[in-house]
Amino acid sequence: MRAIILAAGLGTRFKSDKPKVLHEILGKPMLWYVLTNVKNGRIEDICVVVGHKAEEVMSIFKDENLKFFIQKNPKGGTADAVIAAKDFFASYDGYVLIINGDSPLVSGETIRNMQQFIHMVQVYEGIKLSGVVLTAYLPDPTGYGRVIKEEGSDRILKIVEEKDASIEEKAIKEINAGTYIFYAPHLLEALYSIKPSEVTGELYLTDVVKYMTEKGYEVRSFMAKEPSEAMGVNTRWDLALVENLIKLKIVKFWTEKGVTVHFPETVWIEPDVSLEKDVEIFPDVILKGKTKVKKGTIIGKGSVIKDSVIEENVQIREYSIIENSKIEKGAIIGPFARIRNKSEIGELAEIGNFVEVKKSKVGRNTKAKHLSYIGDATIEEDVNVGAGVVFANYDGKNKHSSYVGKNVFIGSNSLLIAPIKLGDFAYIAGGSVVNKDIPEESLAVSRPELKIIPRKGKKLLDK
Ligand code: UD1
Ligand code: CA
Numbered sequence: 001m002r003a004i005i006l007a008a009g010l011g012t013r014f015k016s017d018k019p020k021v022l023h024e025i026l027g028k029p030m031l032w033y034v035l036t037n038v039k040n041g042r043i044e045d046i047c048v049v050v051g052h053k054a055e056e057v058m059s060i061f062k063d064e065n066l067k068f069f070i071q072k073n074p075k076g077g078t079a080d081a082v083i084a085a086k087d088f089f090a091s092y093d094g095y096v097l098i099i100n101g102d103s104p105l106v107s108g109e110t111i112r113n114m115q116q117f118i119h120m121v122q123v124y125e126g127i128k129l130s131g132v133v134l135t136a137y138l139p140d141p142t143g144y145g146r147v148i149k150e151e152g153s154d155r156i157l158k159i160v161e162e163k164d165a166s167i168e169e170k171a172i173k174e175i176n177a178g179t180y181i182f183y184a185p186h187l188l189e190a191l192y193s194i195k196p197s198e199v200t201g202e203l204y205l206t207d208v209v210k211y212m213t214e215k216g217y218e219v220r221s222f223m224a225k226e227p228s229e230a231m232g233v234n235t236r237w238d239l240a241l242v243e244n245l246i247k248l249k250i251v252k253f254w255t256e257k258g259v260t261v262h263f264p265e266t267v268w269i270e271p272d273v274s275l276e277k278d279v280e281i282f283p284d285v286i287l288k289g290k291t292k293v294k295k296g297t298i299i300g301k302g303s304v305i306k307d308s309v310i311e312e313n314v315q316i317r318e319y320s321i322i323e324n325s326k327i328e329k330g331a332i333i334g335p336f337a338r339i340r341n342k343s344e345i346g347e348l349a350e351i352g353n354f355v356e357v358k359k360s361k362v363g364r365n366t367k368a369k370h371l372s373y374i375g376d377a378t379i380e381e382d383v384n385v386g387a388g389v390v391f392a393n394y395d396g397k398n399k400h401s402s403y404v405g406k407n408v409f410i411g412s413n414s415l416l417i418a419p420i421k422l423g424d425f426a427y428i429a430g431g432s433v434v435n436k437d438i439p440e441e442s443l444a445v446s447r448p449e450l451k452i453i454p455r456k457g458k459k460l461l462d463k
Helices: 030-040 054-060 078-084 108-125 184-191 207-214 236-256 456-461
Strands: 002-007 045-050 067-070 095-100 131-137 146-149 156-160 174-183 219-223 286-288 304-306 321-323 338-340 350-353 356-358 367-370 373-375 377-379 390-392 402-404 415-417 420-422
Touching: 002 030, 002 078, 030 045, 030 095, 030 108, 045 054, 045 078, 054 067, 078 184, 095 108, 095 184, 108 131, 108 174, 108 219, 131 156, 131 207, 156 207, 156 219, 174 184, 184 207, 207 219, 373 377, 415 420
Parallel strands: 002 045, 002 095, 045 067, 131 219, 286 304, 304 321, 321 338, 338 356, 350 367, 356 373, 373 390, 377 402, 390 415, 402 420
Antiparallel strands: 095 174, 131 174, 146 156, 146 174
16 A cells, blocks of 8 residues: 655645645644554555645655655646656556645544455455545535535545535535545546546546546545544634644543643643653643653643653642753742753752753752752752852853752852852852852852941931
């Protein structure tokens, strides 16, 4: 079995400079979903027909082991697109799946079932089908090709495009989902026999069905499991609806694995994210990229996590942002914390409100609970980073790193000027500017003398 994905169209209704199939659904291009579904349909030999902004599409999918064919006239129509890929199947004595690049909801399971259907008809009825067309009943079939069948059977006589349909044909609610399996030799024959539409001048792939049945070849319909699978993405509103459906599918999948999701309609989980049981997700959470969240972790409202690993039983409180980082077991993050650029937060550590951690390692049980900046630092375990402590890691030209030994106490509002090293059990008094290394167990105080002038305060306040 081979597959052809049609992705050469102009996507006019999107009104975009970007090719339609590259528009993203939950962080992945629409075409990625079609490709993934085809692969899940157990087809490995796949080609994509590109045309409009072909280079862009090919460069994004260059590592996917695909063949590309270029349709010279992206207004030629869906049959013209298949003709562009004829070398892919012209000497192939087997079946070819053809799927629209704007149909991201057709599942791998449905693709497998269509193949199975061809096999069953052959085994039980002794008929070698020339084609199977995926169809669905839609309450509002507007815009889709209508499927005209022989009375009381699954045999398709023809597919009529909306633009060419009569009033009676428009009333038909069974539509073409834009996913087909054809026997390659019959497909090739049909493609060279069809004529351009009188209405649009395009060569319609759907017209191969009429040719086949008139020739006495048999084409049957196969009903999609869920009618939503048939949805084609023609407009940005379709994109929004499909994104919503895919999102709910992903959330449902994780709830079945033991994840609690509160207000799922507000939660965004991308397809490569992985979660473990007893993870609990509050509203407005966004989980992106290859994020992994382990057992028992709670993610508070409005938090955003990208390409990070969150170990077991972590509490991520409201509105925290974590990117490219690792959080160890039992740590408490946020509310309103930001952790980024390969940071690692140790077991049971606490990173609290308005604390930013950049490219730093924070040891086990170390706490930075309020208003700090920790950049390019290694902090060992059991350290207390007071409110408002700043690691000054940038001198205007270069970044420098800091090292803080275990059990160090850094008083509030201290400034540590990197490169710097604080030994184990060092004590930095609040408000100190520290620009020299502090040996272990030492106290460091740097504070301008405090002057107290009696009654001067009141005088200044008097008008
Ligand atoms: C198509 C079907 C219609 C079906 C619907 C399902 C035809 C003639 N009609 O209509 O029966 O109900 O899909 O969604 O096939 N493409 C090319 N080259 C072209 C034109 C299109 O590669 O010259 C690609 C597009 O990029 C797109 C796919 O083919 O991914 C479908 O094309 P589109 O124009 O969206 O077809 P529909 O009008 O939706
Ligand atoms: Ca379409």
